[in-house]
Amino acid sequence: MARAISVHHGSFGRATLYELDRSLTTHAHREGHLIFYLGGPDASATINGDRYAISKTEAVAISPWEPHSFEPSPCGQKHFVLTLYIKPMWFLENSQSAEFSLGFGTPQVRVTPTVEMWIGRLTSILLDDQPSERFDGFLFETTRQCVDQTWRSAESRPLLRNMQLKFNDFRVRRSLR
Template identity: 30%
Template sequence: MTTALRIAQGGFGRLALLDMDTPLVSHAHSQCHVIFKASGADSAFYVSEERLPVTDRTAILVNAWEPHYFYSEPDFPRTVYLALYIEPRWLATLHDPLRLAAHPRFFPRPCVQITPRIRKLADDLIGDLMSPIPMKQERLEIALFDLMLAVSEQFSALESIQDLMRPEGLRLPDSRIQRALNHIGDHLGQALDADRLAASAHLSRAQFFVRFRRCTGMTPHVYVNTLRAETACRRLAQADDRTSLGRLAEDLGFPDQGHFTRFIRGQIGVTPGEYRRVVQVY
């Protein structure tokens, strides 16, 4: 069973130290996502169906809204991961060019050999997170920014902005798909099957799937699940939102708490109850 050692959440996004040995379904995040091995056995993540090694010398780089998943063989040795889910808007407030971290091709390669400096920055952050004394917000944000800046300068497309602006690198807008996206955001607590979504966009089911993937890079199912998971994480972290897990499940369109618990575990690795118990809000 996966255990959350630390979870921090704030305007920067969130980060987690996860002792993980259970699978994650194909999912995505609205943030840019970076995964480091913290300790334990070497392992692998899958990004766009490509199996990529997670070792002391590599990092997994996942663009915003890019589907990825984790599969662990039965009885395989455990691994602790440092997972960063960083808001591009937060990065941009500190260094304006990093607003491009929201671009679907910000990281050209999903797996990279990290430099000794990046390894040290990651290890320093891991050490601070494991301290029994919670990190001060300023220290945490400085450590996060230094690490993300180092990763971005070394491995992103920041130095080739023109390449990011090429038509093949952009997801083209479509007013009908935008209607469907608005419908999803407004109705997360209701059934959102493909037929309903296609109808909201005034498209046939087949046309809807083609256009949706062209505009978002993912299926409607993954997109809906992403919004539900991120809404759940946000509400679970709010000290003034002590809604029962059963009510939260209902608010997000699940038939019961059991379905909701299995969904969250498949998306982020831990149960809603453990997330609420462990998360440190900044």
């Protein structure tokens, strides 16, 4: 079962606390996603056919329109995750250049002490279930930290290869050759 425990909407995205105990089939959204572990056993997500861990130390970043799925651990226990849905306009308005405006640099995010602090702040707003004027700032800073990290990790990849990995539409991939 997938159950939303709490949802909070902001000006450029939303945050949701989920309780999950089953797989979610492969799908895609127009929003970018960040998925953070909060409790339960470790899980994983498959993004564009590659599997990535979701744990205390690792999160996943899913760019807009990237196919992805959620796989719980085989033990059948409940997983608690914080999922941030980032509107596409955020990427365009906050990118340093056109190459960064398409989403995240890589799907894997390290949960650094700074990222962990922002996750905690967002989670507390969601658990309080009260409107907060700080939500947009917390969502922005959490997203910015993760976007910056994923693009620093992607710098070792050639730009063309990054772009080819980002686009699932054969027409776009072909035009990049």
